[in-house]
Amino acid sequence: MTSAPTLYDTIGGAAVLRELVDRFYDLMQLEGEFAGIHAMHPVPNDSSRDKLFMFLSGWMGGPDLYIERYGHPRLRARHLPYAIGTSERDQWLRAMAWAMEDVGIEESLRLRLMESFFQTADWMRNKAD
Known part of the structure; x- marks a missing residue:
């Protein structure tokens, strides 16, 4: 009996996940709409890049790198500690959508x-808009 492939496997494993995280952070640095x-x-x-990569690895069903460390x-x-409202949530989501x-x-x-990602990002909001 074989198990279904994980999201980690489906996107292409560590190499593609690293590329995704790096593109996400590159966009944050390059595009003014993500200044917040x-x-x-x-x-x-x-x-931050490493932590997101490690977290997403485990979250997508790959190695639990974040938890291990x-x-x-x-x-x-x-x-x-960070003021996260609707604007910050939407910036994060837009950067991730673009990176993907x-x-x-x-x-x-x-x-x-x-x-x-929306469910998690919305749950992270901690300031009134």
């Missing part, structure tokens, strides 16, 4: 991922 969320990240943002993600708690398109993730998979 870019300002929340350290410069250089290598540690840092323990439970506690996403909301770790983001509480740029790295060639198939449209139906992008839509599936965006639904999940």
